[in-house]
Amino acid sequence: MASAEVDAPQLLGYTVKSLPQVPNLREAQGLMMSLTQQQRDEIAAYLARSEGDLLEEASLYVPTPRGDPLAPYIARLKRAICDDWNWCERRQDARFEDSLNAAFAVCDLLLSKQF
Numbered sequence: 001m002a003s004a005e006v007d008a009p010q011l012l013g014y015t016v017k018s019l020p021q022v023p024n025l026r027e028a029q030g031l032m033m034s035l036t037q038q039q040r041d042e043i044a045a046y047l048a049r050s051e052g053d054l055l056e057e058a059s060l061y062v063p064t065p066r067g068d069p070l071a072p073y074i075a076r077l078k079r080a081i082c083d084d085w086n087w088c089e090r091r092q093d094a095r096f097e098d099s100l101n102a103a104f105a106v107c108d109l110l111l112s113k114q115f
Contacts, residue, residue: 077110085109 035043046054070077081087096102 080109080113081106 090096
């Protein structure tokens, strides 16, 4: 699946990817002391939100696939499998009752063509 670039949510001027790493409590306290009242209010507002609300907002930042990655090849695949290879007739062959045999045959066909 192709990954899509999305903007990370911002809180206090930091993106999720750029949040400072705080290795110990003393540094965490120092970071908290350096916050403005507005930043503290923003944190309090986030902490007061319900889990469902936070999950709903987080879903806005999840990359979603953009279209079918096989779309450019569908017409050529259909022509190669259905028309050139005559799948409608070949699938009557008892060997293709096993889906693994059918998959190998189709893969072999596709590998022998230039896509």
